[in-house]
Amino acid sequence: xxxxxxxxxxxxxxxxxxxxxxxxxxxxxxxxxxxxxxxxxxxxxxxxxxxxxxxxxxxxxxxxxxxxxxxxxxxxxxxxxxxxxxxxxxxxxxxxxxxxxxxxxxxxxxxxxxxxxxxxxxxxxxxxxxxxxxxxxxxxxxxxxxxxxxxxxxxxxxxxxxxxxxxxxxxxxxxxxxxxxxxxxxxxxxxxxxxxxxxxxxxxxxxxxxxxxxxxxxxxxxxxxxxxxxxxxxxxxxxxxxxxxxxxxxxxxxxxxxxxxxxxxxxxxxxxxxxxxxxxxxxxxxxxxxxxxxxxxxxxxxxxxxxxxxxxxxxxxxxxxxxxxxxxxxxxxxxxxxxxxxxxxxxxxxxxxxxxxxxxxxxxxx
Amino acid sequence: xxxxxxxxxxxxxxxxxxxxxxxxxxxxxxxxxxxxxxxxxxxxxxxxxxxxxxxxxxxxxxxxxxxxxxxxxxxxxxxxxxxxxxxxxxxx
Numbered sequence: 001x002x003x004x005x006x007x008x009x010x011x012x013x014x015x016x017x018x019x020x021x022x023x024x025x026x027x028x029x030x031x032x033x034x035x036x037x038x039x040x041x042x043x044x045x046x047x048x049x050x051x052x053x054x055x056x057x058x059x060x061x062x063x064x065x066x067x068x069x070x071x072x073x074x075x076x077x078x079x080x081x082x083x084x085x086x087x088x089x090x091x092x093x094x095x096x097x098x099x100x101x102x103x104x105x106x107x108x109x110x111x112x113x114x115x116x117x118x119x120x121x122x123x124x125x126x127x128x129x130x131x132x133x134x135x136x137x138x139x140x141x142x143x144x145x146x147x148x149x150x151x152x153x154x155x156x157x158x159x160x161x162x163x164x165x166x167x168x169x170x171x172x173x174x175x176x177x178x179x180x181x182x183x184x185x186x187x188x189x190x191x192x193x194x195x196x197x198x199x200x201x202x203x204x205x206x207x208x209x210x211x212x213x214x215x216x217x218x219x220x221x222x223x224x225x226x227x228x229x230x231x232x233x234x235x236x237x238x239x240x241x242x243x244x245x246x247x248x249x250x251x252x253x254x255x256x257x258x259x260x261x262x263x264x265x266x267x268x269x270x271x272x273x274x275x276x277x278x279x280x281x282x283x284x285x286x287x288x289x290x291x292x293x294x295x296x297x298x299x300x301x302x303x304x305x306x307x308x309x310x311x312x313x314x315x316x317x318x319x320x321x322x323x324x325x326x327x328x329x330x331x332x333x334x335x336x337x338x339x340x341x342x343x344x345x346x347x348x349x350x351x352x353x354x355x356x357x358x359x360x361x362x363x364x365x366x
Numbered sequence: 367x368x369x370x371x372x373x374x375x376x377x378x379x380x381x382x383x384x385x386x387x388x389x390x391x392x393x394x395x396x397x398x399x400x401x402x403x404x405x406x407x408x409x410x411x412x413x414x415x416x417x418x419x420x421x422x423x424x425x426x427x428x429x430x431x432x433x434x435x436x437x438x439x440x441x442x443x444x445x446x447x448x449x450x451x452x453x454x455x456x457x458x
Contacts, residue, residue, distance in 0.1 A: 010389050012401065058389025060401055088383055088396035113381065113398040151381055153398065 008294060010058030011250035011284050014087075015065060015262060016047060018075065019254045022068040023096050028157050028192040028199060031067065032265055039255040044074040046275065048081050050252055053280035055085040059250070062087040067254065070097035076105045083110025090115060092155075095141035107148050114145055117155040118169070142176035151179040158209065159186045159199035160350070166209040170216045170226070178224055183213065185231035189263040189318055200233065200350040233343050237308070238315025238331035245293035245317055250284060258283045260290055263318040267327050293317055293327075300328050302336045370421055370442050376454040377417030384412050395453055402453075411444050415454055421445060 019041055020031055032038070042050070051062070062082050069075055070093055082089050090113045091106065118138060145152050154173050158166070166183065173181045185206075186192045186199050201209075213228045232239050242249045245260040252258055256275040259265055265272065270289045273282075284290055292298060296309055303314040314320070315331020323332045324339045332339035378384050383396045386409075393409030395402045404412060410431075414424045425441045448454040 058387065060387060060394065060396060061399060063399070086385060088398075088401075090399055112383065112396075115398075149380075151398070 008246060008285070009248070011054060011248065011280075012059060013061045013063070013249045014051075014054045014059040015063040015249065015251040016050065016078075017065055017067065017251060017253050017262060018047070018069045018072050018078070019067040021071045022066060022094070023071070024068070024094055026157075026191070028159055028186040028195065029190055031190055033190055033194060038253065038257075041072075041254045042252075042256045042275070044077055046256065047074075047078055050256075050275050050280060051078070051082050051085055051087070054250065055082075055087060057281055057284060060086070060088060061090065063090045063092055065092035068094050068096060070102065076102070076109050079106055079111045080109035083112075088112050092117065095138055098141050098144070100144055103144050103148055113153070114150050115153045115155055116141060116145065117157070138172075139176060142178070146177060152177055153180045153182070154178040155182045155184060157186055158183055158201070159192075160201045160205065161198065163201045163205050163209045166212045170212070174216075174220060174224060180225050180227070182227045182229065183209070184227075184229040187232065189322065193322055196346065197349065200231070200346060202350050203234070203347075206230065206234065232316075232319075232333045233347055235333055236335045238312050238319075238333045240312045241316035241319075241331070244313040246284075246290045247294070250280070258287075258290075260293065261318065267317060267321055269327075298328050300326075300330070302338075303330045306336065370446050370449075372422040373420050374445075374456050375417050375420050376415040376424075376445050376449065376456055378412070378415060379452045379455045382453060384409075407440075408444060411441055412448070412453070415445070415448075417457060 020036070020038065022029075022031075064075060064078065069091065075091070079089050079091070089111050091111055092115045095116050116138070142152055142154070154176065156169055156173075162169070163185075169183070170181065185201070188196050188200075192199060210228060210230075213226055216224070217226055242261045245264070249261060250258065251260070251262045251264075252275060253262075253265065257265065257272050258275055258278075258280075259272055264270075270292060272289045273287045275283070278287070296304065296313075299309065299314055303309050306314075312331075312334075315333055317327045317331075319333065320329045320331050321327035323342050329339065330337040332343050334340065378395075381397060384393060385396065386392075387394050390403055392406075393404045393413060395404060395412065410428060411424065414427060419427070421442060424445075425438050428441060429435055429437050445454060449456065
C-alpha cells in the first residue's frame with residue numbers, strides 16, 4: 001500500500017544560500033559543479049520578500065549560507081529583517097570576511113548563532129594543519145565569536161586526507177575554546193562526488209578517528225561536546241534525508257531557485273520553481289517539484305513494500321540519482337538496494353593503500 | 367540534585383529564544399539549528415521565566431491565572447528539568 005502525500009506542514013527550516021561565490025576552493029563542496037553558470041543573485045529586496053513570505057507560512061529557523069555568505073555586503077541587513085520577523089538566525093560561514101566591525105553589526109542586527117566551518121584554504125592541500133594562515137584566521141575569528149558571547153560552534157569536514165589528524169583538529173578546537181565540534185565526514189555530492197576516490201576514508205581510518213574522538217569526549221566532554229558524523233557509505237541503512245523531501249526544509253539557491261534540498265538541483269525531470277516567478281506559499285504547497293517526492297507513491301521496490309519506508313523515506317534522492325541514474329530508486333547505501341554493490345565497491349576501493357592517481361578537482365569556475 | 371529555592375529566578379538559557387508560533391499553535395523554544403515545541407503548560411511556565419520573577423512568583427501567578435491551587439510541586443519539577451536541559455538557567 002502506498003499513501004498519498006498528506007497535506008504538508010510549513011517549511012519550518014529555511015536555508016538561504018545567498019551566493020555561490022566563495023574565496024575558498026574546497027574539494028568536498030556540495031555546491032553544484034556548474035555553479036558559475038547559474039543566473040544573477042537575488043537582490044536584497046528579493047531576499048527580504050523570501051524571508052517575509054516564508055515566515056508568514058511558519059518558517060522559524062533560518063540558515064544563511066552559500067558559498068560564503070559574507071561575500072555579500074547585505075548580510076547584516078538580511079539578519080536584521082529576519083530577526084524582526086521572528087526567525088532564529090544561523091550564519092554558516094568559513095569566517096573569511098568576518099572582522100570585528102561586521103560581527104558587531106551582525107550582533108546588533110540580532111544574529112543568534114554562528115557556525116564556523118574549518119576548511120582547507122590552500123590549493124595545494126599538503127598538510128592543511130600546517131597552513132598557519134588558516135589557523136591564525138580561524139583563531140582570530142573564534143576569539144571574536146567568544147568575545148561577542150556566542151557559543152563557539154566549529155564544523156570540520158573530514159575525509160581521507162585529513163581524518164588521520166582528528167587529534168590535532170580536536171586539540172585546535174580545545175585551544176579555540178570550542179563549545180561544540182561537529183566532525184562531519186564528507187557526503188558525496190557535487191564536488192565531493194567528483195573527488196570521491198580520493199576522499200573516502202578506509203574503515204581503519206574511520207575506526208581510529210572514532211577512538212580518538214571518544215578519548216576526547218572522556219577527557220573534555222564537560223567543556224566541549226563533539227558530534228561525529230559517519231559517512232553514510234559505511235552504514236547498512238540510509239539516512240532519513242531531509243526528513244523526506246518537502247516536509248520541513250526549503251532551500252533557496254542564490255538565483256532564487258527553490259529546492260527541497262540544497263543538493264537537489266541536478267535531479268532530472270523536476271522543474272524547480274523560482275521565487276522571482278512565484279510566491280513561497282505556492283512553491284511549497286502547489287508546485288509539482290515540491291509535491292513529487294511527498295508521500296510514497298513515487299517509490300519503487302524494495303522501498304515501496306518496505307516496513308522501514310516511513311522511517312527513512314528510502315534515503316537520499318540525490319544519492320539514488322547520482323549513483324543509480326534514477327532518483328526514485330532506493331538509496332544504494334541501503335543493503336536492501338539492488339545497487340548496494342556500487343557503495344560497497346567504493347568502500348572496498350578505499351581499503352586499498354593507494355587509490356587512483358586521478359588528480360583532485362578544486363571547486364572553481366568552469 | 368539540589369532542591370530549587372523558592373527565591374530562584376529562572377531565565378531562558380543563553381542562545382535560546384522562546385516565542386509563540388501561530389502556525390504551530392504553540393510556544394516553541396528555539397536553539398541553534400533546532401526547535402522544541404512546548405505543550406500548553408510548559409509554555410505557560412516558560413514564558414514567565416524572565417529572570418525577574420522567582421519560582422514562588424511564577425507559581426502564584428499561574429495559580430491566579432488558572433484559578434487553581436497546589437501547582438508548586440509541578441512547576442518546581444518542570445523548572446528543575448528545564449534547568450538540567452539548559453532550557454533555563456539561574457544567573458548569579
